């Protein structure tokens with residue numbers, strides 16, 4: 204269902220609602236929710252839930268899964284009036300530490316709404332609720348919507364992953380309301396491995412007794428080029444050694460050194476190759492021991508047939524709203540990667556238009572916001588009418 208008259212009414216409503224959407228965005232941005240601050244995450248999720256209930260009423264089903272040291276996961280289900288089950292995948296944590304808001308308050312500057320976490324991804328949460336409100340007001344069919352709000356996405360979703368995978372198990376579409384890339388939908392994301400290399404050598408005095416030592420720093424310096432040689436940019440595989448540390452003093456043969464490695468892959472077949480390459484790392488000096496830890500955080504996301512079908516539908520909706528919808532590939536992973544690996548349809552980056560995620564110039568483009576709301580609403584009602 205991509206009835207042009209219905210889409211025009213959706214677009215009108217989204218334009219009318221813009222001031223309220225922006226007021227809600229300010230309200231959510233003003234709830235600071237850094238991934239590593241349990242007290243703020245708990246209070247933030249309380250505030251987001253209260254807001255959600257104000258906007259959409261009490262959900263038919265509601266569970267708050269305890270996250271332990273990580274943010275809790277809120278699952279809320281709003282039954283549909285039409286066909287289909289859609290998962291709204293949203294994270295409420297941000298990369299911004301406690302106190303950021305005091306030096307960088309939410310503000311409107313021309314066509315930009317700025318503030319910590321506005322683009323990634325408080326705006327997506329707000330837009331999702333307003334898309335549903337628009338469909339209700341117009342009496343258009345709505346699919347059943349299951350919200351999953353997690354608070355540990357920015358640190359790899361250690362606590363929320365099983366909840367996401369269970370909630371997504373038989374969904375028709377996971378709408379990941381993460382930021383868009385210049386209005387484009389992300390249908391391809393790289394998978395990500397987080398590996399740690401620890402090198403254990405033998406300490407000694409660098410002047411009096413050098414041959415008694417076996418330097419962990421010298422060994423890791425030899426290992427790093429072998430790590431970076433595992434990159435294969437032509438296949439989309441990148442390797443970055445982001446942090447290196449080791450040693451205790453200039454005149455001490457280093458007993459210990461570590462390296463933090465970030466690996467990104469587009470092709471799942473690259474994962475075992477990287478695993479084997481890292482596992483094969485040994486130092487030339489037999490007294491030096493190399494220890495590898497960490498592993499794959501998220502698998503790569505590549506469009507499956509269900510995603511392609513949903514992208515085609517979203518494209519039709521966008522065209523009905525007078526816009527072209529493009530898809531794109533990005534190097535960053537999201538929770539969409541987990542859902543895609545289950546073979547379900549995933550449209551990621553269906554949230555805000557803007558730029559600067561994780562950066563001080565993070566902002567949402569105000570003039571593009573009604574279209575993003577209308578696109579989500581149009582797609583939802585198209586799914587419900589299938």
Ligand SMILES: [Zn+2]
Nearest residue numbers: 294323324381
């Ligand atoms: Zn995000």
